[in-house]
Amino acid sequence: MSDDHEIRRRVLQANLELVRLGLVIFTWGNASAIDREHGIVYIKPSGVDYARMTPEDIVPVRLDDGSVLSGKLRPSSDTATHLALYRAWPRVGGIVHTHSEYATAIAQAGVPIPAQGSTHADYFHGDVPVTRSLTKEEVEGEYEARTGDVILERFGQNQIDPIAIPGVLVDQHGPFSWGVTVEQAVMHAGTMEFLAKMFVHAAAVAPRQRRVPSFLLDKHYTRKHGPKAYYGQKPH
Amino acid sequence: MSDDHEIRRRVLQANLELVRLGLVIFTWGNASAIDREHGIVYIKPSGVDYARMTPEDIVPVRLDDGSVLSGKLRPSSDTATHLALYRAWPRVGGIVHTHSEYATAIAQAGVPIPAQGSTHADYFHGDVPVTRSLTKEEVEGEYEARTGDVILERFGQNQIDPIAIPGVLVDQHGPFSWGVTVEQAVMHAGTMEFLAKMFVHAAAVAPRQRRVPSFLLDKHYTRKHGPKAYYGQKPH
Amino acid sequence: MSDDHEIRRRVLQANLELVRLGLVIFTWGNASAIDREHGIVYIKPSGVDYARMTPEDIVPVRLDDGSVLSGKLRPSSDTATHLALYRAWPRVGGIVHTHSEYATAIAQAGVPIPAQGSTHADYFHGDVPVTRSLTKEEVEGEYEARTGDVILERFGQNQIDPIAIPGVLVDQHGPFSWGVTVEQAVMHAGTMEFLAKMFVHAAAVAPRQRRVPSFLLDKHYTRKHGPKAYYGQKPH
Amino acid sequence: MSDDHEIRRRVLQANLELVRLGLVIFTWGNASAIDREHGIVYIKPSGVDYARMTPEDIVPVRLDDGSVLSGKLRPSSDTATHLALYRAWPRVGGIVHTHSEYATAIAQAGVPIPAQGSTHADYFHGDVPVTRSLTKEEVEGEYEARTGDVILERFGQNQIDPIAIPGVLVDQHGPFSWGVTVEQAVMHAGTMEFLAKMFVHAAAVAPRQRRVPSFLLDKHYTRKHGPKAYYGQKPH
Numbered sequence: 052m053s054d055d056h057e058i059r060r061r062v063l064q065a066n067l068e069l070v071r072l073g074l075v076i077f078t079w080g081n082a083s084a085i086d087r088e089h090g091i092v093y094i095k096p097s098g099v100d101y102a103r104m105t106p107e108d109i110v111p112v113r114l115d116d117g118s119v120l121s122g123k124l125r126p127s128s129d130t131a132t133h134l135a136l137y138r139a140w141p142r143v144g145g146i147v148h149t150h151s152e153y154a155t156a157i158a159q160a161g162v163p164i165p166a167q168g169s170t171h172a173d174y175f176h177g178d179v180p181v182t183r184s185l186t187k188e189e190v191e192g193e194y195e196a197r198t199g200d201v202i203l204e205r206f207g208q209n210q211i212d213p214i215a216i217p218g219v220l221v222d223q224h225g226p227f228s229w230g231v232t233v234e235q236a237v238m239h240a241g242t243m244e245f246l247a248k249m250f251v252h253a254a255a256v257a258p259r260q261r262r263v264p265s266f267l268l269d270k271h272y273t274r275k276h277g278p279k280a281y282y283g284q285k286p287h
Numbered sequence: 288m289s290d291d292h293e294i295r296r297r298v299l300q301a302n303l304e305l306v307r308l309g310l311v312i313f314t315w316g317n318a319s320a321i322d323r324e325h326g327i328v329y330i331k332p333s334g335v336d337y338a339r340m341t342p343e344d345i346v347p348v349r350l351d352d353g354s355v356l357s358g359k360l361r362p363s364s365d366t367a368t369h370l371a372l373y374r375a376w377p378r379v380g381g382i383v384h385t386h387s388e389y390a391t392a393i394a395q396a397g398v399p400i401p402a403q404g405s406t407h408a409d410y411f412h413g414d415v416p417v418t419r420s421l422t423k424e425e426v427e428g429e430y431e432a433r434t435g436d437v438i439l440e441r442f443g444q445n446q447i448d449p450i451a452i453p454g455v456l457v458d459q460h461g462p463f464s465w466g467v468t469v470e471q472a473v474m475h476a477g478t479m480e481f482l483a484k485m486f487v488h489a490a491a492v493a494p495r496q497r498r499v500p501s502f503l504l505d506k507h508y509t510r511k512h513g514p515k516a517y518y519g520q521k522p523h
Numbered sequence: 524m525s526d527d528h529e530i531r532r533r534v535l536q537a538n539l540e541l542v543r544l545g546l547v548i549f550t551w552g553n554a555s556a557i558d559r560e561h562g563i564v565y566i567k568p569s570g571v572d573y574a575r576m577t578p579e580d581i582v583p584v585r586l587d588d589g590s591v592l593s594g595k596l597r598p599s600s601d602t603a604t605h606l607a608l609y610r611a612w613p614r615v616g617g618i619v620h621t622h623s624e625y626a627t628a629i630a631q632a633g634v635p636i637p638a639q640g641s642t643h644a645d646y647f648h649g650d651v652p653v654t655r656s657l658t659k660e661e662v663e664g665e666y667e668a669r670t671g672d673v674i675l676e677r678f679g680q681n682q683i684d685p686i687a688i689p690g691v692l693v694d695q696h697g698p699f700s701w702g703v704t705v706e707q708a709v710m711h712a713g714t715m716e717f718l719a720k721m722f723v724h725a726a727a728v729a730p731r732q733r734r735v736p737s738f739l740l741d742k743h744y745t746r747k748h749g750p751k752a753y754y755g756q757k758p759h
Numbered sequence: 760m761s762d763d764h765e766i767r768r769r770v771l772q773a774n775l776e777l778v779r780l781g782l783v784i785f786t787w788g789n790a791s792a793i794d795r796e797h798g799i800v801y802i803k804p805s806g807v808d809y810a811r812m813t814p815e816d817i818v819p820v821r822l823d824d825g826s827v828l829s830g831k832l833r834p835s836s837d838t839a840t841h842l843a844l845y846r847a848w849p850r851v852g853g854i855v856h857t858h859s860e861y862a863t864a865i866a867q868a869g870v871p872i873p874a875q876g877s878t879h880a881d882y883f884h885g886d887v888p889v890t891r892s893l894t895k896e897e898v899e900g901e902y903e904a905r906t907g908d909v910i911l912e913r914f915g916q917n918q919i920d921p922i923a924i925p926g927v928l929v930d931q932h933g934p935f936s937w938g939v940t941v942e943q944a945v946m947h948a949g950t951m952e953f954l955a956k957m958f959v960h961a962a963a964v965a966p967r968q969r970r971v972p973s974f975l976l977d978k979h980y981t982r983k984h985g986p987k988a989y990y991g992q993k994p995h
Contacts, residue, residue, distance in 0.1 A: 072784075076308075076481065077474065078519075079406070098519025128510065128518045150406045156485035159403040160493035167867040169932040170787070170858045187502045194506055223499050224405045238785065245784065249864035251491045255959045257868035263931050266895045270902055274836065282836045283786075283806025312544075312717065313710065314755075315642070334755025364746065364754045386642045392721035395639040396729035423738045430742055459735050460641040487727045548780075548953065549946065551878070570991025600982065600990045622878045628957035631875040632965035659974045666978055695971050696877040723963045 058084055059106035062093045065233045069149060070101050072241045080149035081127040084233035085137050087144075090114040092137060096124035114138065128195065135199025136229060140213045145233025147240040150225045153247035157181075158220035164246050166263050167253060172271030173282075174242045176215040178262075180205050184222045202227065215272070218243045294320055295342035298329045301469045305385060306337050308477045316385035317363040320469035321373050323380075326350040328373060332360035350374065364431065371435020372465060376449045381469025383476040386461045389483035393417075394456035400482050401498050403489060408499060408507030409518075410478045412451040416441050420458045438463065451508070454479045530556055531578035534565045537705045541621060542573050544713045552621040553599040556705035557609050559616075562586040564609060568596035586610065600667065607671025608701060612685045617705025619712040622697045625719035629653075630692035636718050637734050639725060644735060644743030645754075646714045648687040652677050656694045674699065687744070690715045766792055767814035770801045773941045777857060778809050780949050788857040789835040792941035793845050795852075798822040800845060804832035822846065836903065843907025844937060848921045853941025855948040858933045861955035865889075866928035872954050873970050875961060880971060880979030881990075882950045884923040888913050892930045910935065923980070926951045 065082035069075040078101070083094035093109050110126040112119050117134055119126060127133075133146045149155075157164055164179035166172060182201040189197035202219050205211075217239045218228035226247075228239035254260075275282045301318040305311040314337070319330035327347050335344060346362040348355050353370055355362060363369075369382045385391075393400055400415035402408060418437040425433035438455050441447075453475045454464035462483075464475035490496075511518040537554035541547040550573070555566035563583050571580060582598040584591050589606055591598060599605075605618045621627075629636055636651035638644060654673040661669035674691050677683075689711045690700035698719075700711035726732075747754045773790035777783040786809070791802035799819050807816060818834040820827050825842055827834060835841075841854045857863075865872055872887035874880060890909040897905035910927050913919075925947045926936035934955075936947035962968075983990045 076477065096520065097517075125517075125520055152481065152484055153488055155404065155406060156488035157492060159485060159497065160489040161497060162493055167931065168863065170863060184500075185503075187500070190502050190506045194510075223403065223497070223503065241784065245858075245860065247488075248860055249867060251488050252861055252864035252955075252959045253868040254491045255962045256865060257870055261867065261869060261931070264892075264895070266898050267893070267931065270898045274902075281805075281833075284804070284833055312713065332756065333753075361753075361756055388717065388720055389724055391640065391642060392724035393728060395721055395733065396725040397733060398729055420736075421739070423736070426738050426742045430746075459639065459733070459739065483724075487724050490727045548949065568992065569989075597989075597992055624953065624956055625960055627876065627878060628960035629964060631957055631969065632961040633969060634965055656972075657975070659972070662974050662978045666982075695875065695969070695975065719960075723960045726963045 055086075055111075056106065058086055058093050059109040061233055062095070062109045063104060063106050065145065065147070065237050066095050066104065067101060068237050069147065069240065072237070072244075074149045074151040074240055074244055075101075076150075080147070080151075081129055081133075082145065082147045082233055082237060083127075083130075083133045084145045085114065085143075087141070091120065092130075092133060094126045094130055094133060097127050099124065129198075131193065131195035132199040132202075132227065135196055136202065136213075136227070139199075139203050140229070142214055142231060143229045144231050145236035146227065146229045147233070147236040148225070148227050149240050149244075151240065151244040151247075153251055154220065154226040154243045155224075157247045157250065158225045159223055161222050163220070164243065164250050165260055166268060167246075167250065167261055168263060169267065169271045170242075170249070171246050172263060172268045173275050174239060175218065175246070176268055176272045177211070179216065179218050179220060179226075179243060179246065180209065180211065181220040182222050198224070215276075291322075291347075292342065294322055294329050295345040297469055298331070298345045299340060299342050301381065301383070301473050302331050302340065303337060304473050305383065305476065308473070308480075310385045310387040310476055310480055311337075312386075316383070316387075317365055317369075318381065318383045318469055318473060319363075319366075319369045320381045321350065321379075323377070327356065328366075328369060330362045330366055330369060333363050335360065365434075367429065367431035368435040368438070368463065371432055372438065372449075372463070375435075375439050376465070378450055378467060379465045380467045381472035382463065382465045383469070383472040384461070384463050385476050385480075387476065387480040387483075389487055390456065390462040390479045391460075393483045393486065394461050395459055397458050399456070400479065400486050401496055402504060403482075403486065403497055404499060405503065405507045406478075406485070407482050408504045409511050410475060411454065411482070412504055412508045413447070414498075415452065415454050415456060415462075415479060415482065416445065416447065417456040418458050434460070451512075527558075527583075528578065530558055530565050531581040533705055534567070534581045535576060535578050537617065537619070537709050538567050538576065539573060540709050541619065541712065544709070544716075546621045546623040546712055546716055547573075548622075552619070552623075553601055553605075554617065554619045554705055554709060555599075555602075555605045556617045557586065557615075559613070563592060564602075564605060566598045566602055566605060569599050571596065601670075603665065603667035604671040604674075604699065607668055608674065608685075608699070611671075611675050612701070614686055614703060615701045616703050617708035618699065618701045619705070619708040620697070620699050621712050621716075623712065623716040623719075625723055626692065626698040626715045627696075629719045629722065630697045631695055633694050635692070636715065636722050637732055638740060639718075639722065639733055640735060641739065641743045642714075642721070643718050644740045645747050646711060647690065647718070648740055648744045649683070650688075650734075651690050651692060651698075651715060651718065652681065652683065652688065653692040654694050670696070687748075763794075763819075764814065766794055766801050767817040769941055770803070770817045771812060771814050773853065773855070773945050774803050774812065775809060776945050777855065777948065780945070782857045782859040782948055782952055783809075784858075788855070788859075789837055789841075790853065790855045790941055790945060791835075791838075791841045792853045793822065793851070795849070799828065800838075800841060802834045802838055802841060805835050807832065837906075839901065839903035840907040840910075840935065843904055844910065844921075844935070847907075847911050848937070850922055850939060851937045852939050853944035854935065854937045855941070855944040856933070856935050857948050857952075859948065859952040859955075861959055862928065862934040862951045863932075865955045865958065866933050867931055869930050871928070872951065872958050873968055874976060875954075875958065875969055876971060877975065877979045878950075878957070879954050880976045881983050882947060883926065883954070884976055884980045885919070886970075887924065887926050887928060887934075887951060887954065888917065888919065889928040890930050906932070923984075 317331040
């Protein structure tokens with residue numbers, strides 16, 4: 052992933068995939084990937100129309116100080132949130148932020164997405180957590196960096212492994228997701244939206260909220276992840 | 288925007304975009320733009336199939352008295368509502384009316400769309416208000432002009448800046464939106480529909496209605512609007 | 524409408540339009556039109572794939588006794604319902620039956636679609652009514668003819684003009700709609716589905732059901748229908 | 760159905776149809792068909808992208824012991840569930856498993872899909888049942904085979920004919936459906952999703968759950984199935 056052109060192509064592709072999956076309307080979303088070797092994060096430019104975006108429009112910023120390395124476009128306004136997560140979580144290779152319809156609605160309600168079934172357990176080893184609200188001082192200061200901080204605070208407090216729970220709802224804002232690759236981060240964004248939809252639908256017919264038992268969480272998660280995984284094809 | 292052909296092309300494009308965004312089915316919607324220099328409003332013809340509409344079908348009407356300036360087609364039956372808003376609000380350059388599914392449902396419920404998150408705050412600096420019901424006399428008289436009046440009454444009573452809150456729900460009818468340009472008016476129509484969807488979804492899982500604090504409203508709004516905006520690319 | 528080929532083409536087109544509008548999945552729907560001069564109803568064949576249907580597949584049946592006039596295909600299993608309505612209502616020129624998602628759900632709930640806004644009033648001059656349940660005897664006998672009877676019973680009891688209320692929900696079954704032409708019947712099917720969607724969405728945020736006042740019903744209806752109509756273009 | 764290539768083509772087609780019908784996103788679903796003569800089940804490979812799947816990728820496994828007969832791809836991780844049902848139910852020719860949005864949400868809620876209307880009765884001669892939860896021992900052991908067992912347990916306890924009720928919700932997991940052919944199994948998957956959607960929508964406007972009387976269940980079912988069927992065209 053050290054090849055500058057290849058990573059730009061993948062980040063562009065990930066951003067377009069968000070639109071194709073119906074997770075992003077207008078310009079409401081962004082995907083990034085990191086080149087850990089050189090400490091460079093590649094992210095969507097701010098407010099640019101997806102239909103006209105090229106690999107050259109993807110903005111490279113330094114992981115350490117967020118400065119733009121080349122090009123004339125501003126990076127996504129959410130860049131500081133991405134950087135905070137990349138700095139804290141060395142295994143994360145890609146990050147996605149959307150305002151996808153159902154996940155954002157749940158974030159606005161301020162509740163977690165409960166682990167209600169095997170679809171959830173296949174990708175999230177427990178509830179998708181929701182952060183606390185940001186304070187007035189946090190919002191009026193370095194808002195996007197502080198958004199990263201409340202995510203990290205939530206994962207730290209509950210001792211959550213970000214690889215096992217690859218997403219979060221930021222209260223009154225919306226979903227962030229991530230993965231070892233940016234393609235995984237996109238898939239986790241799509242999965243979160245799907246889980247949010249099912250949460251809403253189930254609430255209509257069964258007001259009492261149910262959760263899967265921990266052994267089902269473990270089974271589905273280990274069926275897909277780790278040394279005992281048997282879902283999908285063997286790696287080549 | 289003084290070029291007659293160019294403004295017709297843009298108004299046609301805006302009307303087609305409403306269909307493409309899923310905000311209009313059948314012929315249930317209309318978009319207009321104003322040429323302030325000549326005092327002419329260009330609006331969709333009434334009840335014409337979108338698939339066959341050309342720039343020449345867009346109807347130019349006088350801002351002052353609503354008379355049709357050229358062509359054989361009738362303007363949208365909602366023209367008088369558009370004119371009332373253009374007359375009262377000199378900064379508005381484009382207006383859109385739709386019967387989009389969720390926003391219209393909320394209008395039928397007769398409640399505002401509460402400001403529940405950052406998606407809302409990015410475009411609307413507070414709740415999307417709902418008008419009062421029209422009286423029997425208002426409905427039976429110049430109904431469409433009176434529809435404009437109750438919108439203006441609502442914004443006047445609450446001292447709302449129409450540029451900061453670029454949309455409204457007319458009680459038991461549906462959404463109107465506007466902007467400095469007709470393209471903005473379309474985007475605000477799409478945003479209102481999206482906010483209405485999230486309002487419905489959030490209600491399913493969290494009956495207690497939440498609103499964002501005013502400092503979050505201010506932050507997101509000023510991030511995108513005014514001299515301190517840092518969302519999107521710098522204007523050329 | 525006496526030209527056999529032209530009416531077949533229109534009925535085929537109407538059936539395909541139901542699919543295009545998302546009102547029919549699989550083969551769950553049917554549209555018909557009547558040639559009043561010759562007393563012939565043209566209706567979709569039963570259980571035939573839409574993708575392969577041609578004008579020659581449309582089945583002509585006699586209005587008086589329902590016998591098939593030509594061709595080898597069986598008419599829609601709902602033909603007797605269509606015939607009952609055509610016989611009772613001489614102004615009706617086309618009929619549509621679907622299992623569209625939301626309208627059918629409301630029919631399963633067994634409640635009318637309340638007139639909650641101007642979108643409703645533009646096409647339905649009052650609630651979309653729901654029939655009573657069929658009795659065991661009615662279901663086990665000539666079921667489809669009896670389905671027509673309970674529709675007629677409902678309109679007769681409430682003295683409803685079928686042109687002013689061009690649709691109904693059959694309890695625990697689904698929507699039927701009609702119009703002066705089959706194209707109108709299709710549009711009314713689409714409108715009923717849209718109204719049903721808004722009914723469901725509004726219920727989520729405002730449990731108390733509202734209805735529009737009669738003067739708004741009258742205004743919107745007469746704006747589109749009758750001698751004082753001013754929506755759409757003047758007839759040529 | 761003994762021709763190896765033809766059955767591979769049909770199983771591929773069935774899997775692609777699940778995507779086209781919106782029942783499967785990502786790789787979340789699988790369809791299989793059985794060659795009863797040779798005791799071979801043909802099933803989707805695990806975790807392979809639908810866009811690149813060819814008939815040669817479909818995996819043939821032995822009905823008796825589940826061993827793979829040819830090729831290098833692993834069969835779907837749910838293969839043991841399919842096998843359990845094929846072994847118990849000799850009339851079943853095709854099986855489908857999806858995580859379709861609404862049916863899965865109802866499975867997560869842990870309730871059956873009630874028979875609320877004629878759409879339901881046309882394909883399911885009673886409620887779509889839900890299984891009991893699997894125990895810790897069942898989940899940690901041969902999980903997928905046990906999933907088949909709880910389905911069979913549910914049908915055995917309630918003495919349900921799997922041809923008359925061609926689908927089930929596995930608690931906290933999702934829907935399985937089947938049919939005499941794999942094409943029927945796909946249609947039943949689509950029908951279950953549609954019924955689940957209507958269940959959710961009806962709950963919004965009428966909290967009290969209704970069910971159709973048994974004579975309506977019988978009428979619609981026998982209208983489509985068995986010697987007295989009169990829906991669709993006569994078999995050639």
